[in-house]
Amino acid sequence: MIEILEGRKSQVMVKGGADETVACDKVSLAGSVSQRACVFCGSRVVLYPIADALHLVHGPVGCAAYTWDIRGALSSGPELHRMSFSTDLQEKEVIYGGEKKLYAALSELIEAYQPKAAFVYATCIIGLIGDDLQAVCKKVSAEKGIPVIPVHSEGFRGTKKDGYRAACEALFKLVGQDKGAREKPLGINILGDFNVAGETWMLKEYYRKMGVDVVSCITGDGRVDEISRAHTAKLNVVQCAGSMTHLAKMMERSFAVAFKRVSYFGLEDTAAALYDVAEFLGDADILERTKALVREEVSRIYPQIAAYRKDLSGKKAAIYVGGAFKAFSLVKALRHLGMETALVGSQTGSAEDYDYLKEICAEGTVIVDDANPLELARFIREKDVDLLIGGVKERPIAYKMGVAFCDHNHERKTALAGFEGMLNFCREVHASVMSPVWRFAPARIHRYKRQNPEGCDADAKYAAC
Amino acid sequence: MLMQNTRPAERAQRTFISTRNACKLCSPLGASIAYRGIEKCVPLIHGSQGCATYIRRYVISHFKEPIDIASSNVSEEGAIFGGGENFKKALDNIARQYQPSLIGVATTCLSETIGDDVKFYLEQYRAGKAGFGMPEIVHASTPSYRGTHMDGFHEAVSAVVRALARRGEKHDGINLLPGFVSCEDLRILKSACEAFGLSCTILPDYSETLDGESWQEYQKLSTGGTKIDDIRRMGGARATIQLGTIGTAGESVAAWLERKFGVRNFALLLPVGVMQTDRLMEIFSELSGLPLPGQLAGERGRLIDSYIDGHKYVFGKKAAIYGEADFICAVAAFLEEIGMVPAVCATGAKAADLKQSLERLLENTHPGMQAIDDTDFASLEGICKEAGVDILIGNSKGYWLARRLGIPLVRAGFPVHDRIGGQRLAHLGYTGAQQLFDRIVNTMIEHQQNSSPVGYSYM
Numbered sequence: 001m002i003e004i005l006e007g008r009k010s011q012v013m014v015k016g017g018a019d020e021t022v023a024c025d026k027v028s029l030a031g032s033v034s035q036r037a038c039v040f041c042g043s044r045v046v047l048y049p050i051a052d053a054l055h056l057v058h059g060p061v062g063c064a065a066y067t068w069d070i071r072g073a074l075s076s077g078p079e080l081h082r083m084s085f086s087t088d089l090q091e092k093e094v095i096y097g098g099e100k101k102l103y104a105a106l107s108e109l110i111e112a113y114q115p116k117a118a119f120v121y122a123t124c125i126i127g128l129i130g131d132d133l134q135a136v137c138k139k140v141s142a143e144k145g146i147p148v149i150p151v152h153s154e155g156f157r158g159t160k161k162d163g164y165r166a167a168c169e170a171l172f173k174l175v176g177q178d179k180g181a182r183e184k185p186l187g188i189n190i191l192g193d194f195n196v197a198g199e200t201w202m203l204k205e206y207y208r209k210m211g212v213d214v215v216s217c218i219t220g221d222g223r224v225d226e227i228s229r230a231h232t233a234k235l236n237v238v239q240c241a242g243s244m245t246h247l248a249k250m251m252e253r254s255f256a257v258a259f260k261r262v263s264y265f266g267l268e269d270t271a272a273a274l275y276d277v278a279e280f281l282g283d284a285d286i287l288e289r290t291k292a293l294v295r296e297e298v299s300r301i302y303p304q305i306a307a308y309r310k311d312l313s314g315k316k317a318a319i320y321v322g323g324a325f326k327a328f329s330l331v332k333a334l335r336h337l338g339m340e341t342a343l344v345g346s347q348t349g350s351a352e353d354y355d356y357l358k359e360i361c362a363e364g365t366v367i368v369d370d371a372n373p374l375e376l377a378r379f380i381r382e383k384d385v386d387l388l389i390g391g392v393k394e395r396p397i398a399y400k401m402g403v404a405f406c407d408h409n410h411e412r413k414t415a416l417a418g419f420e421g422m423l424n425f426c427r428e429v430h431a432s433v434m435s436p437v438w439r440f441a442p443a444r445i446h447r448y449k450r451q452n453p454e455g456c457d458a459d460a461k462y463a464a465c
Numbered sequence: 466m467l468m469q470n471t472r473p474a475e476r477a478q479r480t481f482i483s484t485r486n487a488c489k490l491c492s493p494l495g496a497s498i499a500y501r502g503i504e505k506c507v508p509l510i511h512g513s514q515g516c517a518t519y520i521r522r523y524v525i526s527h528f529k530e531p532i533d534i535a536s537s538n539v540s541e542e543g544a545i546f547g548g549g550e551n552f553k554k555a556l557d558n559i560a561r562q563y564q565p566s567l568i569g570v571a572t573t574c575l576s577e578t579i580g581d582d583v584k585f586y587l588e589q590y591r592a593g594k595a596g597f598g599m600p601e602i603v604h605a606s607t608p609s610y611r612g613t614h615m616d617g618f619h620e621a622v623s624a625v626v627r628a629l630a631r632r633g634e635k636h637d638g639i640n641l642l643p644g645f646v647s648c649e650d651l652r653i654l655k656s657a658c659e660a661f662g663l664s665c666t667i668l669p670d671y672s673e674t675l676d677g678e679s680w681q682e683y684q685k686l687s688t689g690g691t692k693i694d695d696i697r698r699m700g701g702a703r704a705t706i707q708l709g710t711i712g713t714a715g716e717s718v719a720a721w722l723e724r725k726f727g728v729r730n731f732a733l734l735l736p737v738g739v740m741q742t743d744r745l746m747e748i749f750s751e752l753s754g755l756p757l758p759g760q761l762a763g764e765r766g767r768l769i770d771s772y773i774d775g776h777k778y779v780f781g782k783k784a785a786i787y788g789e790a791d792f793i794c795a796v797a798a799f800l801e802e803i804g805m806v807p808a809v810c811a812t813g814a815k816a817a818d819l820k821q822s823l824e825r826l827l828e829n830t831h832p833g834m835q836a837i838d839d840t841d842f843a844s845l846e847g848i849c850k851e852a853g854v855d856i857l858i859g860n861s862k863g864y865w866l867a868r869r870l871g872i873p874l875v876r877a878g879f880p881v882h883d884r885i886g887g888q889r890l891a892h893l894g895y896t897g898a899q900q901l902f903d904r905i906v907n908t909m910i911e912h913q914q915n916s917s918p919v920g921y922s923y924m
């Protein structure tokens with residue numbers, strides 16, 4: 001039996017149990033093996049897809065090496081974001097300061113790659129040795145004539161969420177820089193979609209069909225110039241609310257751009273997102289075209305889902321993802337497939353997020369904040385789930401336990417957003433759940449025997465699937 | 466052969482101050498992998514939460530196994546007032562959650578720079594727990610601004626041996642320090658020892674912990690790994706064989722065992738290819754008093770037979786090898802053995818003696834051979850182009866290079882993030898060379914086949 005650490009107990013709850021609150025927004029417990037990364041990680045993932053900017057990680061080599069080509073965020077043009085640049089600080093610079101090296105690195109890289117802007121990420125050590133990032137960035141910006149923006153993402157200064165915030169602050173320095181850009185009365189910005197596997201392009205296509213102008217995508221297939229005129233849009237449509245709401249709020253305050261939180265995962269949420277935008281813009285034609293689009297897409301996709309539902313109905317799922325908003329959509333999307341969610345958790349959910357999860361999940365569902373591998377393993381076993389949805393670090397937990405897995409991280413190569421994405425999602429889940437390989441997995445055989453204690457030894461192996 | 470003793474190998478200077486697409490990783494990663502090769506060991510990275518998580522993600526993507534690495538999660542407060550409290554809390558929570566036999570501590574740039582005295586924390590911690598059952602705790606200093614993952618790896622192995630090995634009773638066993646090799650390589654080494662009837666302590670041995678079977682019940686810590694009792698007995702062993710010694714600084718742990726306990730020390734190149742493997746087998750022979758066992762002689766014979774079958778497809782082809790210094794030196798020697806040219810030998814680590822090491826161990830001087838340390842993948846593009854390289858041999862991070870150059874890549878070493886089975890790639894011993902040779906030859910054939918305008922179905 002895997003015990004939950006004393007310091008973690010308040011972050012785990014069962015719906016319908018004695019205490020239905022989930023403590024959250026806490027720093028990870030030392031030694032608990034959190035699945036979260038750090039402040040730097042939060043900033044890096046948000047800014048990563050801006051393809052024509054230079055992303056220079058100021059610090060020792062690890063932080064840059066581990067985030068080289070880390071997301072499946074595609075670009076329709078330049079691909080500078082897919083390179084990993086580091087000042088690769090050595091002991092000498094840690095003692096005498098890294099400003100000189102930073103200045104030299106920035107200068108040579110801007111010269112060589114001619115980016116539209118540069119982001120300079122501070123790692124742990126920068127906060128300790130006291131490099132004046134601001135001053136170096138300002139100097140290089142003046143010399144090279146492009147925005148050079150420091151990102152205050154020292155790893156130890158909070159959690160991944162603080163990294164999102166630092167990224168938003170950095171982005172906000174670009175927003176509004178294009179002073180000449182004209183207002184777009186029917187314009188929106190897509191916030192919090194990162195064009196993983198081309199998802200931003202799918203969304204843009206929906207909006208094109210609806211007659212909505214997409215002013216900028218922040219940050220999927222992102223461009224510096226586009227972000228500089230993002231203030232001309234009427235509405236920020238915010239997915240991945242955990243990371244991007246801060247930017248939306250700053251833009252609302254400074255540029256009166258309204259914002260709406262949406263999700264593009266699942267038919268229901270995608271349709272709701274598009275309707276929300278159409279209704280906000282208040283244009284009758286747009287609304288008509290949106291209805292037509294949703295009708296067409298749903299009637300195309302829905303019948304195809306039925307076949308998957310037949311196989312998947314009644315299976316149980318576990319979800320552990322970075323942001324809680326994604327979890328909401330997944331719970332709903334799984335329900336379309338006839339699957340109940342028995343365990344759901346996130347790295348960075350807020351109290352409201354967990355309240356909402358509690359609302360949409362069935363009695364007995366385990367809800368967990370900032371889980372660790374052993375907790376996930378325990379509940380997967382306890383709840384006898386058939387599927388885990390998560391990222392790279394969760395995958396081997398599922399596989400070792402003979403449980404199917406669906407990648408919903410940012411390295412994936414399959415688009416899961418939008419209408420088409422729902423179909424891909426069904427295929428992904430189906431391909432793993434229905435695979436015949438599970439019948440060989442000892443955990444599956446064991447589980448089958450556990451559930452069927454009467455005379456099943458001989459054919460347990462084949463029945464386990 | 467087209468090799469002359471005219472021009473010396475070149476050592477290129479780096480042209481960029483920044484590192485672009487690094488060809489190295491940071492030292493806590495190497496330490497964590499080494500620690501995971503010890504039975505029931507949990508690595509603890511003393512630093513910010515991200516270090517442990519990034520390293521886990523990176524390592525999991527290669528091994529495809531659960532890899533739990535704890536973090537002391539030093540916060541802003543810790544950075545100012547010291548990370549001792551968090552460090553001790555982490556030790557407590559690891560002990561509670563995992564019941565490990567060993568906690569392997571690796572420091573980071575954060576904890577080293579704030580001046581945390583881990584040794585002192587450990588003394589305090591041990592004093593406070595006197596009388597309670599406590600895991601062993603060892604500590605390696607691995608700030609990421611010093612050296613690379615290889616330094617971290619060796620540092621951790623060294624820390625474990627120095628903390629645990631005792632003079633103890635003399636015994637017949639040998640110590641084998643394989644370096645950072647694949648799980649399959651470890652199994653190859655183990656089976657060779659067994660064939661010679663040698664009892665052998667391999668440290669670290671993650672052949673099972675990082676490449677395990679499918680489980681019946683979830684294991685908090687995967688089975689396998691070097692036993693702590695065996696590490697304690699290393700001081701009484703007959704000999705230590707240390708592989709892949711190129712690129713290590715300071716007194717090696719094998720040299721320490723010799724100085725401290727008089728354990729004979731053999732230092733060898735990683736045994737890639739016939740000649741290097743023969744040298745290891747000679748040592749095994751000497752230590753066991755037995756000739757090469759039939760099974761291994763058979764493997765050797767088949768390997769040589771295949772060399773002959775495949776030699777024409779690789780003769781004179783220029784390869785770029787990149788990765789850890791010991792890996793590239795061993796592979797360079799192997800390539801020379803099969804008639805290929807190690808045209809570019811590159812590492813991201815600082816290894817000023819790389820050129821000399823290569824010159825010493827290669828039989829021929831290869832005109833224009835580039836031996837480059839302290840480099841990165843972006844710099845390698847121009848270097849490989851200029852050298853007219855036909856094939857790349859190294860980890861999967863060379864994928865972009867191969868794609869841009871339009872030449873094939875044979876995946877070897879660590880990491881392999883874009884294929885399954887990275888942990889099962891073999892490089893060492895006769896069977897490892899066999900697998901590597903087949904892969905290189907077939908990759909050359911496939912590339913030629915794919916480039917043919919008409920295609921063909923016989924070689």
